[in-house]
Amino acid sequence: MEAPAGKAACSKHIVLVHGACHGGWSWYKVATRLRSAGHRVSTPDLAASGVDPRPLREVPTFRDYSKPLLDLLESLPAEEKVVLVGHSLGGVSIALASELFPEKVAAAVFVTAFMPDHSSPPSYVLEKFVEGRTAEDWMDTEFKPQDPDGKLPISFLFGPLVTRAKLYQLCSPEDLTLGRSLMRVSSMFEDDLRLQQPYSEARYGSVRKVFIVCKDDLAIDEGFQRWMIENYPVDKVMEIDGADHLALFSTPAELASCLTDIAEKYA
Template structure:
């Protein structure tokens, strides 16, 4: 038992939040993972969570992702992590895997945007927007500057949160999230200017996609299209809405521990 506990303690999981959220969104999952002996990080991306910067000081997607990249850069040689990216966080973990492929044991896409290596990183987001896969309802999108040099800002309204993101969550979870949301961006303009992710970087990392079958934000059909577009090592399912870490934390906990034990 001691050997098993020691082995589990070496396993490092990094949970990456989606747009407008922060590391706080993982609290129902991070705490029991730590209690079970895993090392867990829940970084706030730039201009998210308690990161003090406003969005206008985060002009590129790499700038937005930099806290995650800094975390991986700080790992000792030989250390490897299981990256779990939720929603837009899938593109963050894809960039991290591209930059540090040797430090990523597995990239886990949790009802997340998942780029391929054939098109620019913006491609899956553009397909999502152009295909009208989501009724954006009361989401507020604004240009940050007249010149168009900064990414379009985005803030979800109360109706879309209640009906498309949190429909299986408790009223308390929705109230908490509403109080902690911050203006963010999908960074489509910047991602469209980047080259495709590489075969030797991102493509070389093992991948798992976790489909949330009751997701009304990134719906199941679009999640499955991304898997078909960019096949992964394994596909799992959870009957959950988009905020699975709040609505179905026990199921997600089992899923993450199974993946960490298998791939780490």
């Protein structure tokens, strides 16, 4: 898509990384606004997500899951830096990408996303999140083993009740229908992430970070978002009122405005 006249000079490359069970499609409202503002936007599908053809059983590790993002960064020209944006579980993917390619990341932006620190294994924030949840919180989310030996990661899929009540509660009925139609089975890869070394202060820790708090998120609630920021302070905190977990759908104009401001400041 061509940039509007006069805006090419301020064009930034913004990479939008989806959360679990979703795909690059989930950024359609935000990506459209950013492109209309003249920015270059990439919305990769992570492995076994979106239109990626692989089934989850062919994606045994979190690095395998994140590989499409890692391949994208590896393919960039040496001098190019991107604004890397992760939503929900996508936060762990952009943290891994920042660890491996810190020189290619102008800023890492966590949109109500899981944000690892550089002193604990990357599973730590997921474990803390799960610790504070009851069976009632997960509602009809389905967790299933993929194989009898337990060698593959546990799969999960959001059910229709939790999707409507805690993920998309402020979204339009059309976006709820879209989400339910396109969701795929995913995993949190906790066991694999527990085996990984902490992302390093020298690499991941050197990347500038912004956290966007979605104040009406009922899935990763504001309290837990604030805990992650306290656990691992960032360069800037932004807030969006009226944003549920899928701020990508419920408050796309506000989210695109935040990302534009971040791109102008850091890229």
